[in-house]
Amino acid sequence: MTRARSQRPAPGSRVVVIGGGIAGLATAALLADEGYAVTVIEAREETGGRAGTWERDGFRFDTGPSWYLMPEVFEHFFALLGTTAAAELDLVPLVPAYRVYAEPEGDGIGDHLDVVSGRAEATALFESREPGAGARLDEYLDSAADAYDLAVSKFLYDTYASSEGLRDPDILRRIPTLAPLLTRSLNRFVDSRFQDPMLRQVLGYPAVFLGSSPYDVPSLYHLMSHLDLDDAVLYPRGGFTEIIAAIERLARERGVEVRTGTAVAQILTAADGSARGVRLADTSEIAADIVVSAADLHHTETVLLPPERQTYPERWWRKRTPSFGALLILLGVEGELPELSHHTLLFTRGWRENFDAISGRDTHIPDPASLYVCRPSATDDTVAPAGSENLFVLVPIPADPELGRGGVDGAGDAAIEAAADRAIEQIAHWTGVDDLASRVRVRRTIAPADFARDLGAWRGNSLGLAHTLGQSALFRPGNASKKVPGLYYAGASVLPGIGLPMCLISAELVVKRLRGDTTAGPLPEPAAPTG
Missing domain, CATH: 3.50.50.60 (FAD/NAD(P)-binding domain)
Incomplete structure (x- = not known):
């Protein structure tokens, strides 16, 4: 060694x-x-x-990452430089970690739930929606924690300049366990354990953080649920x-x-x-x-x-395969939005169809879309004027610069701005903020062509490979x-x-x-x- x-x-x-x-x-x-x-x-x-x-106009937006996960990786990096995350950042735990809305059946708001980090809270939530799901989640999170520890100790920090890490006796002993996790999709792994659609989506959506869909990433990545359900979701004040x-x-x-x-x-x-x-x-x-x-x-x-x-x-x-593309919508909104948490996810009923639209054979911007909204002003009073809200909306879309560019105040390409309008309307309808569009005071869109032009991103992808x-x-x-x-x-x-x-x-x-x-x-x- x-x-x-x-x-x-x-x-x-x-x-x-x-x-x-x-x-x-x-x-x-x-x-x-x-x-x-x-x-x-x-x-x-x-x-x-x-x-x-x-x-712009007193609103300050992050234009990229917004989830602070794997805190021990940040701690280790700062330790290498002789300092700590606490000394360099003002980290705030988020409670709830995030809110989830389901697509409504009719004109009312969608079924929604708040996800609070912590084993007891998470298992209680799952049990409240599906009898027996709490115990199954307990086992699921045990497996996720084990996979996460294995990834950090054996895989993530390996340069693979030699094969010695792969010949580690601990890995060789665990091949019978690892093999199914590598050959079965995350979606199949989750669906075999849980029936409630929202619970399945809560466990499957972290695949998007990996630039893909739960149908395409291996189930080893169920380890992601250890980060938000077992561990904690933090926010660095100031963005x-x-x-x-x-x-x-x-x-x-x-x-x-x-x-x-x-x-x-x-x-x-x-x-x-x-x-x-x-x-x-x-x-x-x-x-x-x-x-x-x-x-x-x-x-x-x-x-x-x-x-x-x-x-x-x-x-x-x-x-x-590139990661998904992204339509980002930055909104400065007048008035408060308690209907949204710091992190809010909107999940469509057509889950498979949504991901097929993004990365299948006939790619297009999904409508409606499973999307993400960050409201940092729920936690941080430095990102918006008093009495206003800062919203960062991410709509996963195909990695395709031909979809167009974004712009300020609706000046982006027509297809991009129309998709942004639909996303704003969707958020308003599903969460019960019917006047959302009329309260927007600042607006900017960012699309795959912007990622390609401004960041040199291959095929306009938003995250990497x-x-x-x-x-x-x-x-x-x-x-x-x-x-x-x-x-x-x-x-x-x-x-x-x-x-x-x-x-x-x-x-x-x-x-x-x-x-x-x-x-x-x-x-x-x-x-x-x-x-």
């Missing part, structure tokens, strides 16, 4: 990180802490990438850009230079094929001993590298180029996967690569300071 730390980098060893999203900033902070001289190059005027922000600000602050404190409004046009290679720096859009060059691209992997491979240097050329991508079986763990793109020594990757399309915690782990995997560490677990944390 290779855990020995390699030599510290030679004095003056230079790293260029492409992309100032969470993965790029986290990689920069960790490498600077290792002793490298790091420069981050971000094409946009602000850092954050998908975890961006937008402000998710506070996470970005904290990591950028830690990076700058370690000497990282962050350049925004600067696009990389090419990754440069030396005569021996190794990375030697980047060429910027203005034709100037930055020399480096190591290049880390935290930009979209498709863009990195097919635009920034010549064909002979591409580990993942265009033909590779033809057989891959979907977590299908063939795109998870050792089957997911690795964190090191096979064609360009000294070129590494971080972000949502490489190991270990989608989401802010996964991006933090991907940054750590770059460090493990450079240290020559092939162990499957996280890096050892430095001893906490005493006194």
Whole structure:
């Protein structure tokens, strides 16, 4: 087992990180802490990438992630830098964790329930809707917790640079248990245990956080329910850009230079094929001993590298599955909205049809759609003027830039704005806020064409490569180029996967690569300071 730390980098060893999203900033902070001289190059005027922000008329919106899950991953990352999540963020537990509305049968509001985190609360809720479901959920969550612990200790922090992690005796002993979880869909796993439609949807919807549907992700991912039902759902006061600000602050404190409004046009290679720096859009060059691209992997491979240097050329991508696309609707609303929780989910009766519309053969924007609403103003008085509400609506849609672009105050493409109108009407009808549309004072839409243009997202996807079986763990793109020594990757399309915690782990995997560490677990944390 290779855990020995390699030599510290030679004095003056230079790293260029492409992309100032969470993965790029986290990689920069960790490498600077290792002793490298790091420069981050971000094409946009602000850092954050998908975890961006937008402000207007006193409303401040997150434009990306909004669920703070896997808190121990954040804690571990901050510990590597000698601090804590509590010191860097103001985290608030959400009670309830979220609210769920079902599609109404007629003109009334939909059947709804509040999900409160905690084993006792969750099992009581399930039992209240389906006799015997509480005990079955107890077993389900035991299995989810076990799968989650296995994933964190054996899979998520593995670079797969060697097969030693996969040969771990603990994994080999558990193959009879793991095999069915990998070969059966999450939907089948849930439906075999529960009958109530809303309970099935509560357990199946986390697949969307993985960029896919419960019909396509393996049932191993039932581990996601451990995070919201067993564990807790938190919120960083000030919004998710506070996470970005904290990591950028830690990076700058370690000497990282962050350049925004600067696009990389090419990754440069030396005569021996190794990375030697980047060429910027203005034709100037930055020399480096190591290049880390935290930009979209498709863009990195097919635009920034010549064909002979591409580990993942265009033909590779033809057989891959992007995450769902997204229609984001940012709404500043006059008056209060107690009908909505901080997190609210609306689930359609046509569950299978909804997902088929997004990723089936005849893709289109589903109507009605199973969608998500975040109301951060329920918890945070800094995101909206007094007496008003901040709403972030996410409608999962196909990953297809041809669907169009969004805009401000209805200025987006017609199909996108019409879909946004339908979503607002749906929220109003299902939750009993009939005058919602008339109370909207600020509106902006963001669509797949915006993800493609602004973030370089392959096919306009919203999250990265979907977590299908063939795109998870050792089957997911690795964190090191096979064609360009000294070129590494971080972000949502490489190991270990989608989401802010996964991006933090991907940054750590770059460090493990450079240290020559092939162990499957996280890096050892430095001893906490005493006194």
